[in-house]
Amino acid sequence: MASEIRFVEGGTVTSPKGFRAGATFAGIKTHGEDKLDLGLLLSESPCTVAGIFTTNKIKSPSVVLTQERLAGAKLRAVVANSGIANTSVGEYGMKDAHETVELAARHLGLEPEEVAICSTGVIGIELPMALIRESMGKIGVSDEGGNVFARAIMTTDSHPKEVAVSFEVGGKMATLGGCIKGAGMIHPNMATMLCFLTTDAAVERSFLQKALKEAADISLNMVSIDGDTSTNDTVLLYANGAAGNDPIWGDTPEAETFQRALDTACIHLAKEVARGGEGASRLLQIQVEGAKSTEDARKAARTIVSSNLVKTAVHGSDPNWGRVVAALGRSGAEVDEKKIALYINDVCIVWEGLPVPFHKDAVVAIMRGPEVSFRLELNLGDGSATAWGCSLSEEYVTINSAYTT
Amino acid sequence: MASEIRFVEGGTVTSPKGFRAGATFAGIKTHGEDKLDLGLLLSESPCTVAGIFTTNKIKSPSVVLTQERLAGAKLRAVVANSGIANTSVGEYGMKDAHETVELAARHLGLEPEEVAICSTGVIGIELPMALIRESMGKIGVSDEGGNVFARAIMTTDSHPKEVAVSFEVGGKMATLGGCIKGAGMIHPNMATMLCFLTTDAAVERSFLQKALKEAADISLNMVSIDGDTSTNDTVLLYANGAAGNDPIWGDTPEAETFQRALDTACIHLAKEVARGGEGASRLLQIQVEGAKSTEDARKAARTIVSSNLVKTAVHGSDPNWGRVVAALGRSGAEVDEKKIALYINDVCIVWEGLPVPFHKDAVVAIMRGPEVSFRLELNLGDGSATAWGCSLSEEYVTINSAYTT
Numbered sequence: 001m002a003s004e005i006r007f008v009e010g011g012t013v014t015s016p017k018g019f020r021a022g023a024t025f026a027g028i029k030t031h032g033e034d035k036l037d038l039g040l041l042l043s044e045s046p047c048t049v050a051g052i053f054t055t056n057k058i059k060s061p062s063v064v065l066t067q068e069r070l071a072g073a074k075l076r077a078v079v080a081n082s083g084i085a086n087t088s089v090g091e092y093g094m095k096d097a098h099e100t101v102e103l104a105a106r107h108l109g110l111e112p113e114e115v116a117i118c119s120t121g122v123i124g125i126e127l128p129m130a131l132i133r134e135s136m137g138k139i140g141v142s143d144e145g146g147n148v149f150a151r152a153i154m155t156t157d158s159h160p161k162e163v164a165v166s167f168e169v170g171g172k173m174a175t176l177g178g179c180i181k182g183a184g185m186i187h188p189n190m191a192t193m194l195c196f197l198t199t200d201a202a203v204e205r206s207f208l209q210k211a212l213k214e215a216a217d218i219s220l221n222m223v224s225i226d227g228d229t230s231t232n233d234t235v236l237l238y239a240n241g242a243a244g245n246d247p248i249w250g251d252t253p254e255a256e257t258f259q260r261a262l263d264t265a266c267i268h269l270a271k272e273v274a275r276g277g278e279g280a281s282r283l284l285q286i287q288v289e290g291a292k293s294t295e296d297a298r299k300a301a302r303t304i305v306s307s308n309l310v311k312t313a314v315h316g317s318d319p320n321w322g323r324v325v326a327a328l329g330r331s332g333a334e335v336d337e338k339k340i341a342l343y344i345n346d347v348c349i350v351w352e353g354l355p356v357p358f359h360k361d362a363v364v365a366i367m368r369g370p371e372v373s374f375r376l377e378l379n380l381g382d383g384s385a386t387a388w389g390c391s392l393s394e395e396y397v398t399i400n401s402a403y404t405t
Numbered sequence: 406m407a408s409e410i411r412f413v414e415g416g417t418v419t420s421p422k423g424f425r426a427g428a429t430f431a432g433i434k435t436h437g438e439d440k441l442d443l444g445l446l447l448s449e450s451p452c453t454v455a456g457i458f459t460t461n462k463i464k465s466p467s468v469v470l471t472q473e474r475l476a477g478a479k480l481r482a483v484v485a486n487s488g489i490a491n492t493s494v495g496e497y498g499m500k501d502a503h504e505t506v507e508l509a510a511r512h513l514g515l516e517p518e519e520v521a522i523c524s525t526g527v528i529g530i531e532l533p534m535a536l537i538r539e540s541m542g543k544i545g546v547s548d549e550g551g552n553v554f555a556r557a558i559m560t561t562d563s564h565p566k567e568v569a570v571s572f573e574v575g576g577k578m579a580t581l582g583g584c585i586k587g588a589g590m591i592h593p594n595m596a597t598m599l600c601f602l603t604t605d606a607a608v609e610r611s612f613l614q615k616a617l618k619e620a621a622d623i624s625l626n627m628v629s630i631d632g633d634t635s636t637n638d639t640v641l642l643y644a645n646g647a648a649g650n651d652p653i654w655g656d657t658p659e660a661e662t663f664q665r666a667l668d669t670a671c672i673h674l675a676k677e678v679a680r681g682g683e684g685a686s687r688l689l690q691i692q693v694e695g696a697k698s699t700e701d702a703r704k705a706a707r708t709i710v711s712s713n714l715v716k717t718a719v720h721g722s723d724p725n726w727g728r729v730v731a732a733l734g735r736s737g738a739e740v741d742e743k744k745i746a747l748y749i750n751d752v753c754i755v756w757e758g759l760p761v762p763f764h765k766d767a768v769v770a771i772m773r774g775p776e777v778s779f780r781l782e783l784n785l786g787d788g789s790a791t792a793w794g795c796s797l798s799e800e801y802v803t804i805n806s807a808y809t810t
Contacts, residue, residue: 055735056731056734056735057733057734057735057738057739057740057742058730058731058733058734058740058742059734085727087727088727088730088742088755088758088759088760089759090758090759122727123727123730123731124726124727124759124760230731231730231731231734308713308801312801312802312806313806315802315806316806318806321529322490322492322493322527322528322529325463325493325528325636326461326463326528326635326636328462328463329461329462329463329464329636330460330461330462333462334462335462335463337462337463337493350493353493353495354493354494354495354529355493355529391806392802392806393802393806394799394802394803396713396717396802397717397720397797397798397799397801397802398799401717401718401720401721401723401796401797401798
């Protein structure tokens, strides 16, 4: 029987055994109510680590240094700051990233090679190293510190986004925790997604990387708030083996269980990010089924969830199926118009490519709820995918056009 | 010496010799102040015609029928309606397209094979054939009818968008005219771009098609209002030879002149469409220079002009260069951060990838004008491209989330 995946109430990055975290206010972040802006997360013992990074050609030196550290295979901690992205600042970017990592390592009693760095915030401004030097020593790390760490990576997020799940693997109970900061972009260039995952399961390194990529592809990579990809996006997954299981290798029943646990946690965090999009009035879920291929389904779901016309219709609770069909048509996915069916929160709106009479008031009422789900059946094959986004509101525009440079 | 291209004051599709147009109100369009909704445009003599159509996989039968007619090579007229897209209406779509064309042909004394059809408006509603049957006969076509025709294709456009240019070719004066309806999308699925071009120059068919494609690639295909591509987009170019020149073949000095005239008219119309985007407060122009290739320059310009974050910054007159650089980085174009220069309306903001001190108030003042231009120099090669779009305003959201289905 397959192992059950259970959500841990109040779960966070310090829910798995052997992880500690903490944060302080260094004075970097000038916006937002929650002033924590410098955080530390570490494993008490050595880790296997996997990572996924932005594909933007302009990268923060914080990303570049972390990529080097990941390749060095000694990582067991991360220092993260919000408020400043450490991007487009010339040679100081890499210098400051190195010094920040050294300060964190010294404070934690680690080698610099064991510490990654993630930054999020405004582009083109240097990290205030004097403040960081002064503040690093104030951070107390504990196994209760997950929530404080989650708050320290927030920029304009309205609340911290955390999760943990537990599962049995090789006769041992293991836990996987995570926190994420979302694509909330009130202030310039804070579009970054930072996601930190921890697990006390022991996992073989190459499988860990493969599992993280697979989970991200059906969760974090299927979220669109406004289509902008940041210079700083980073996802890190630390596995310290404190659960005591035999290391999980690929293509085993244990690997399947671990993948499901990771998928569950990542999908939860992805939906939280979408729900927390700036000025978002509701979560939008696009499920595409029966596509000719998985790739087609992904293209279709992502194109529809990113359409400004679809997003404004959802904001207005308007069951405007024509916009969905038009976005589908330009997505690049194979489409046979006569085979399309479309459901809004399970109410059939389009059948065999033609509108069906539906009780408009009922559908509008459904669309006033906190979650709107479009399910598209293409009836061409077995490909399926789900994408998440949010409505586009006047508030989004107001927030993002505020004069702040 | 290269021939000069001159704008014709008050120019339109009936400015070239031998073209007539007219329109009426059939009762199809229920929105907008300008009630004309059914128009006819024709050449008095046979034509060579080129066309470009939507790449959306969901196509209006009006598009499909016009593509067939274009292949038949007998086209010399078009009937166009606004208010209803004739899309996603099942078998009636093609039936109604055929009947509308037949009604137009009979009224004009032409064969149905000589008439194209274009529709724009709401998806999923059938054309009201009873109204069209009754109204077609009321349309009087004249060589003064270009403006009336231009108004009949408008949906939520605030004003008709027209142009004409004159040029000398083979010792004869020729004229090229055009009108366009833009990506104004107050009401559902009116995202269509319809563009009609006419010229009295004689042009060889395969060169005409190639010239139209080339012109569209640097003009109409470089406009982004909100990224949504319609089910009905159509561009048609009619050349009737009434100027009396010898037919223009490719790779000749005359071809070069004709291409310049066509480019000039199409760029003018493209900018008009961008300027007239829904809720647009200002025109946004993105010039990319020094890219590794033309393809790279096009990718970069289009990605930046489509970025919601860039568009809201322009709405707020915020010289937020970080958003431009981040969009550039994810565009897929080759980038060397240390070589980037960025100008806002000719004021240098970024040099060698780093922000330069600029007089913020002056730049903000410039950005309050009707046109904002970002020029990016990548310093990697000879590729250049320009894209046009508009700011993203609260009004756009209000307009597009209004409950209208």
